[in-house]
Amino acid sequence: MSAQEPRGAAGWPPSDDPGGEGVAAKTPPTTRAVAAVRHYWPTAALLVALVLLWQLAINVFDVPNYVVPAPSEIFATLVADWSDILASALWTTMAEVIIGFAISVVAGVGIATILHWSPLTRRVVYPLLIGSQTVPIVVIAPILAIIFGYTLLPKVLLVALVCFFPIVVNTLDGFASTDPDLLRMMRTLDGSRWGSFRKIEFPASLPSMFSGLRIAATYASVGAVFGEYGGSENGLGYVMIQATPQLQTSLVFAAILLLSLMSIALFLVVSGTERLLAPWAHEGTAS
Amino acid sequence: MPAQATGAAGVLPDPGSGVELRGVRRQYGLVVAVKEVNLSVARFGRVAIVGPSGCGKSTILSVVSGLEDADEGSITVLGARSSRERLAKCAWMPQRDLLLPWRTVIGNVCLPLENRGVSKKEARTQVEPLFTRFGLQGFEDKRPIQLSGGMRQRASFLRTLVADKEVMLLDEPFGALDSMTRGDIQMWLLEALHTEPRTVVMVTHDVEEAVLLADEVVVMSPRPGRVIARIPSRLPAFTSRRQAVAMPEFIRIRETVHTALET
Known part of the structure; x- marks a missing residue:
């Protein structure tokens, strides 16, 4: 094949693509x-x-409705008590969940990054991190309430504590499971350590990171409710703990329903964000 | 294909040696992957390494590239000896295209430029003409998964080309492609190397591919891999793969390689 050779590169319009797969619709x-x-x-x-x-x-x-209320009863309570009790309780809990979740995402991804970059830190801190998870969240709640009072802070901290662990572990797994050949390729393309992290390890970790976020999203409301059990003046957990001894069972159920809906909403937001940030993760196997 | 060698050597100083391996040994735990490997590739020469599975062909590319270091022996790549310096001179392309699924095709091709501090916009401007030249125009903003295997491999090759390293290490670059696509892309590669000359060390288990693409075929023994034969593979000019594989020279070289592999 010499310079006057007419075929080769010039004869390669994409329509000649031998696979013929072209572009997926x-x-x-x-x-x-x-x-x-x-x-x-x-x-x-x-x-x-x-x-x-x-x-x-x-x-x-x-069945008497103070034992187990009928769905119709719960729905009626939801409507009747919405403006007086449930709406403000929902907003309170939602604020705790969102702030706590946001903190845990930032802290979780941040700490996972540090642990990934520093093997020494990982060796020292990781066991402590796992150990910390053996302390039941239920017993931490009243302690935080003692320290910080009946404010938003202890609930937010509790949500963050509950959400933090799955985020750190899954993000760290995501970093570690980056295809080593991609990193080798990056080295031969003069990629710096930081460049490799930013352009390869971080995006590669997104699917795993979001698995952690989805788990955390379902835990978040549990953290908030325990926080409110530990001492509070409002919130869905507060409503439950107030309504139970008064046998307002349908109010308890209404609060549970709202709590579930909130968790589902958070879960969907997380899933939607993942589809936005890592659409490729759902396109089957690439490369 | 004498045009390549002369055309390129005129531009660059010191023909000298491209890649030199002297007594190279590489061991993984107790397994000796390669030992006493001597190999010499002239500047802008193209050497294909063939050998049985597990004979350490890929290991040779890893140590040449500087991704790994040899346990014994010396490796010189365009005068560079340390693994760090070698890494700066070698581009490496494995069988899998290794395109980043989260980047567009052009984003992938721009990667080496971005790594050198070129802005995204500037990198794009530089790379766009290559898409036309190498038959990928119209696919710049697609995601890798939207391309066929052959096109992905071409994009991957383009990225390797953009890295602008003189030495190109190809590790079974077309091993994952079906035979038709493979034949086409082999011709495409020849053309690409004709316009963008490089010193090439490639590993393949396809003897015909080796004879077609390289100007020397190096045959390795089973593990621990050693070089057991060096067979020059200079073919008269050809315009198609079909024409090339029917040439008596081609058949003779191919049979020589097969014979060397069997001993």
């Missing part, structure tokens, strides 16, 4: 909505069936 949003409905309707149907069964059981066996 983008799925339009409506199709995705249909797919989502198709995917989730059995779950939704099961949920509706369970609620109906619950309603039916209460009616048939004539």
Whole structure:
């Protein structure tokens, strides 16, 4: 093959792509909505069936509503007590969850980064980190309330403490499981240590990091409720602990429902953020 | 293909030696991967290493690149001896394209420039013409997963090219491709190396690929790998792969390599 050779590179329009796969078509949003409905309707149907069964059981066996309230009862309480009690309780707990979660994300990813960069720190700190998780969160709650009073702070700290661990562990795993060949490739392309971290290890860790965030998202409300149990003046946990001895069981259930919905919302926000930041992680296997 | 050698050597000073290995030994734990390896690749020469699986072919590329160091022996790459200096002179491209899935195709190709402190915008401007030249135009902003295997490998090669290292280490670069794509991309690579000459050390288990792409085929023994034969592979000019593989010279060299592999 010499310089006057007419074929080769010049004969390579992309349409000649021998695989012929070319570019994968983008799925339009409506199709995705249909797919989502198709995917989730059995779950939704099961949920509706369970609620109906619950309603039916209460009616048939004539269970008093202070023992187990019927779904209709809970819904009625939700509407009746919304503006006086539940709305402000929800906002309080939501603030604790969001602030605590945000702190844990920043601290968790930050600490994972430090541990990843410094093997010595990792060796020293990691066992302590695991050890710290053996202290039950329930016993920390009242202690924090003693130290910081009935303020927002102890709840936020508790949420952060609960969320922190899965985030650190999963992020660290994500860093460590970066394809070593990618790092070798980066070295041959004159990548610095920092460049490799920023351009390879960090993005590579995102799917694992978000697994941690999703777990943390479901823990967050538990942390907030324990915090409120430990001492508080408002919040969904506060409502529950007040309503239980008064046998306002349907109010307790209404609070639980709101708490679940909040956790689900947080979970969805985290999942959505992941799809935004790491869309490639859901596109099947690349490279 | 004499055009490459003369054209390139005219531009650069000191023809000298490209890559030199003297008595190289590399051991992983108790396993001796390669020993007493002597290899010499002229500047802008192209050497293909063939040998049975596990004979340490890839190890040679790792130690040449400076990603690893040899346990014994000396390695010189364009005069550089330390692994750090070698790393600065070698580009490495493995069988897997290793494109970053979170970057667009052009983002991947720009990576070596960004590593050298070139701004993203400037890198893009520099790299864009290459997409046209190497048949990837229109795919700049696609994600790697949206391309076929052959195109991904071309993008990966382009990235290696942009790294602008004189020595290119190719570790079974087309091993993951189907045979048709492979034949096409081999021709594409020849053309690319013709316009962008490099000193190439490549590893392959495909003897025809070795004879087609290299001007010398080095045959290695089973582990611990040693060089057992060096077979020059100079073919008359050809315009297609089909034409090349039908040449009597090609067949003769191929058979010589096969014979060396069997001993």
